[in-house]
Amino acid sequence: EVQLVESGGALVQPGGSLRLSCAASGFTFSNYWMHWVRQAPGMGLVWVARIQSDGGATSYAGSVVGRFTISRDNAKNTLFLEMNSLSAEDTAIYYCARESSGWNLRRGYYYYMDVWGKGTTVSVSS
């Protein structure tokens, strides 16, 4: 069974740091780009970060640039999100997701998330 399981969420004080993990199973993890997506309480989905299958390229939402770092260990089938300088605005459920892609003749490549974990909760509060 294809599965993603997040862990590492916790209550942390403003200005603190946290490292999230996402364990993948049931597929060849090293073949896939991966994402982190977050959802604040009662709000919508917000993309956070993306990493290439071999870890060589990363990209981030503007709101987390310089504070968050996405990484992966393909030998351990695990995705990470290192979060620093946390504020209340970072309070959310954090989901990891697998990326799949395709080719549209008119539009070129497209990217979407076909497998999601159940999420891990990060709360930033004093």
Added chain:
Amino acid sequence: SYVLTQPPSVSVAPGQTARISCGGDNIGSKSVHWYQQKPGQAPLLVFFDDYVRPSGIPERFSGSNSGNTATMTISRVEVGDEADYYCQVWESTSDHPGVIFGGGTKLTVL
């Protein structure tokens, strides 16, 4: 940056047809993907590339995309379809290329 606009809520009676829109500047030039999220659950992919359904998604779900609006249509709506629905595109032209989600639409089955 690119913005996707969805109505906050749509209400429909069981057995009727629900239509959820996703507006964006020339969105018809992009591939749009849709996710369903039920309370307390992770998002689930419903469509990719405008209208392609992954295995397990009922044929009652269909999608279209043209001009400035992409639309998800659910025919013969069931109580179990009640959920939040999000559209998504890949934005490659901004300073921070990446994934863009719409604000989400809460589908209520009356």
